[in-house]
Amino acid sequence: MLNIKRAIVLVWQSASGWTVIHVILTTIQSILPLALLYIIKLIVDNIAISLKIADKTQIFDHILFLLFNAGLVMLLINFNAVISELASTTLSERVTDHLQVILFKKAIEIDLESYESPLHQDILERAKWEAPHRPSRMLNNLTSAIASSISLLAIAGLLISLHWGLLGVLLFASIPTMAIRIRQSKVLYKWHRHQTEVERKANYYGHLLLGNHPAKEIRLFNLGNLFIERFYNIRQQLFQQKLAITKRQASTRLLAQGCTGIAILATYGFIIHQTIYGKFQLGDLVLYSQTFQRGQGALKDLISNLAGLHENNLFLADLFEFLALKPNLIESAHPKLVPRPMQQGIEFKNVSFRYQNSPRQAIKQVNLTIAPGEIIALVGENGSGKTTLVKLLCCLYDVTQGSITIDGINLRQFSTTDLRRQIGVIFQDYTRYQLTVADNIWLGNIDLPLTSEKFTQAARQSGADAVIQSLPQGYETLLGTWFKGGEELSGGQWQKIALARAFLRDAQLVVLDEPTSAMDAKAEAEVFEKFRDLMRDRSALLITHRLSTVKMADRIYVIHQGEIVENGTHDQLMALQGTYAHLFETQARNYQ
Numbered sequence: 001m002l003n004i005k006r007a008i009v010l011v012w013q014s015a016s017g018w019t020v021i022h023v024i025l026t027t028i029q030s031i032l033p034l035a036l037l038y039i040i041k042l043i044v045d046n047i048a049i050s051l052k053i054a055d056k057t058q059i060f061d062h063i064l065f066l067l068f069n070a071g072l073v074m075l076l077i078n079f080n081a082v083i084s085e086l087a088s089t090t091l092s093e094r095v096t097d098h099l100q101v102i103l104f105k106k107a108i109e110i111d112l113e114s115y116e117s118p119l120h121q122d123i124l125e126r127a128k129w130e131a132p133h134r135p136s137r138m139l140n141n142l143t144s145a146i147a148s149s150i151s152l153l154a155i156a157g158l159l160i161s162l163h164w165g166l167l168g169v170l171l172f173a174s175i176p177t178m179a180i181r182i183r184q185s186k187v188l189y190k191w192h193r194h195q196t197e198v199e200r201k202a203n204y205y206g207h208l209l210l211g212n213h214p215a216k217e218i219r220l221f222n223l224g225n226l227f228i229e230r231f232y233n234i235r236q237q238l239f240q241q242k243l244a245i246t247k248r249q250a251s252t253r254l255l256a257q258g259c260t261g262i263a264i265l266a267t268y269g270f271i272i273h274q275t276i277y278g279k280f281q282l283g284d285l286v287l288y289s290q291t292f293q294r295g296q297g298a299l300k301d302l303i304s305n306l307a308g309l310h311e312n313n314l315f316l317a318d319l320f321e322f323l324a325l326k327p328n329l330i331e332s333a334h335p336k337l338v339p340r341p342m343q344q345g346i347e348f349k350n351v352s353f354r355y356q357n358s359p360r361q362a363i364k365q366v367n368l369t370i371a372p373g374e375i376i377a378l379v380g381e382n383g384s385g386k387t388t389l390v391k392l393l394c395c396l397y398d399v400t401q402g403s404i405t406i407d408g409i410n411l412r413q414f415s416t417t418d419l420r421r422q423i424g425v426i427f428q429d430y431t432r433y434q435l436t437v438a439d440n441i442w443l444g445n446i447d448l449p450l451t452s453e454k455f456t457q458a459a460r461q462s463g464a465d466a467v468i469q470s471l472p473q474g475y476e477t478l479l480g481t482w483f484k485g486g487e488e489l490s491g492g493q494w495q496k497i498a499l500a501r502a503f504l505r506d507a508q509l510v511v512l513d514e515p516t517s518a519m520d521a522k523a524e525a526e527v528f529e530k531f532r533d534l535m536r537d538r539s540a541l542l543i544t545h546r547l548s549t550v551k552m553a554d555r556i557y558v559i560h561q562g563e564i565v566e567n568g569t570h571d572q573l574m575a576l577q578g579t580y581a582h583l584f585e586t587q588a589r590n591y592q
């Protein structure tokens with residue numbers, strides 16, 4: 001019931017005007033057919049009278065008048081149906097868009113961790129399937145159920161005036177169908193919910209086959225048919241299960257409908273009997289048989305809408321389950337402002353961290369400092385925890401143990417928006433926005449106007465300016481292959497644009513996670529030659545496997561299996577002859 005209320009509120013928020021129109025038109029639609037029925041009864045009664053009198057002129061005129069009214073009502077029914085359909089379509093589109101926005105807002109509010117948990121992926125997937133259309137369907141169910149109830153009330157009045165038993169039969173005959181529909185929608189919903197992960201797997205193969213990113217490998221490794229087969233097998237398995245349920249449900253439904261049919265036939269027999277023995281007029285026969293038929297229709301509609309309401313209610317629970325997700329990272333109620341400029345800098349104190357979905361600690365007892373204006377490099381083999389440290393610093397996850405502070409204030413005491421404003425990050429898997437060059441850079445600092453001097457400066461610093469000059473429309477060139485007229489860039493060129501995005505941010509700390517991995521040696525050297533100038537009084541945290549670029553850092557931290565094992569300047573670490581020196585010498589040998 002609560003879900004129905006929330007769904008109606010959502011519909012109302014999406015388009016209150018169209019909701020009112022929709023409700024009014026549906027109500028009118030339920031009354032008009034009854035008015036038509038009554039006029040037809042009057043016509044038949046008048047015809048019956050006309051058979052018994054000599055002067056038929058007057059009565060014929062009256063019948064013509066009734067016929068004209070019947071025509072008017074019919075016209076109104078058709079007109080109402082057309083407008084009603086328009087209102088219903090418009091309303092459902094508005095609701096769908098409104099809900100998409102609500103879903104998007106929720107999606108950006110929840111933690112990154114949610115995207116890494118299969119359970120949350122299932123919730124998200126179900127919400128994505130169901131959110132767009134269930135609330136408007138629910139409103140349709142509700143208004144139609146109300147409309148059917150109004151019709152039924154009027155019909156009940158007519159039937160009772162004839163014989164109370166007729167109403168009883170009508171209602172009683174519908175109970176089994178109703179109970180079965182509700183039970184069946186529960187069974188189907190449960191099955192659907194249980195299969196979310198399997199459906200997601202099938203969708204995943206669909207995404208691999210249709211996505212432009214995997215397209216290269218699919219062709220080169222000849223994976224197409226394999227993935228199609230896997231997709232098909234999963235779908236086939238789902239189809240067989242659903243078919244088995246639907247078959248079972250169809251036979252039960254047939255049985256219930258058979259019982260209803262017998263009850264209805266008996267009622268018709270009763271009405272015909274009463275007419276033959278003169279208890280009912282011919283007009284009554286028409287009215288009541290029609291009324292009974294309409295009553296049946298209205299009851300069928302009512303049952304189907306109530307069952308629909310029940311079904312939509314079950315599915316909407318998925319949407320509300322998603323909307324109820326709360327981020328684990330709770331924002332401070334009274335956030336402090338991030339010190340600007342920092343005085344003491346950033347400090348990791350005994351920080352440990354374990355990903356929720358992993359049994360291993362990714363970070364163990366890390367102590368690390370970044371003073372204002374200092375360039376720090378973080379080196380270590382794959383999987384040693386470098387990116388994880390950055391994610392912790394950006395509050396994408398919360399530390400399991402220890403603390404991270406800026407000028408002694410724990411990060412949790414800042415608002416994440418304010419904190420992230422102070423950090424310009426480019427991750428290894430940065431995003432290639434299928435937008436213009438200008439947009440790609442501007443997204444690094446959307447507080448700036450779209451055409452800013454700072455753009456060209458950031459592009460110069462990252463080496464993207466030469467790329468941009470070679471593009472047909474400079475900053476206005478659309479990038480990527482998604483949309484018409486887009487220019488695809490090379491990996492290194494994309495990286496330069498992404499780097500410009502990070503430089504555009506008015507940040508106190510710039511974090512570059514493998515920022516030049518795709519750049520050629522010359523471009524990389526150019527970026528790092530002027531890196532200190534570029535940073536001016538900003539701090540930098542640099543993650544790279546190319547140790548030649550690490551040399552210029554003020555301090556280097558070496559991380560191994562989540563632990564900091566060495567730290568110092570390049571010279572100090574070389575003199576130490578430990579992990580760093582070994583890594584450096586190995587790389588240097590390979591370059592010789």
Ligand SMILES: Nc1ncnc2c1ncn2[C@@H]1O[C@H](COP(=O)(O)OP(=O)(O)OP(=O)(O)O)[C@@H](O)[C@H]1O
Pocket residue numbers: 116355357358362380381382383384385386387388389428
């Ligand atoms: N989202 C995640 N969920 C669970 N475990 C993760 C997740 N991301 C990383 N890990 C694990 O955490 C450890 C550290 O990963 P991280 O990405 O920080 O390494 P890295 O040093 O940046 O590696 P690379 O040099 O390959 O980029 C690895 O063992 C990895 O498997």
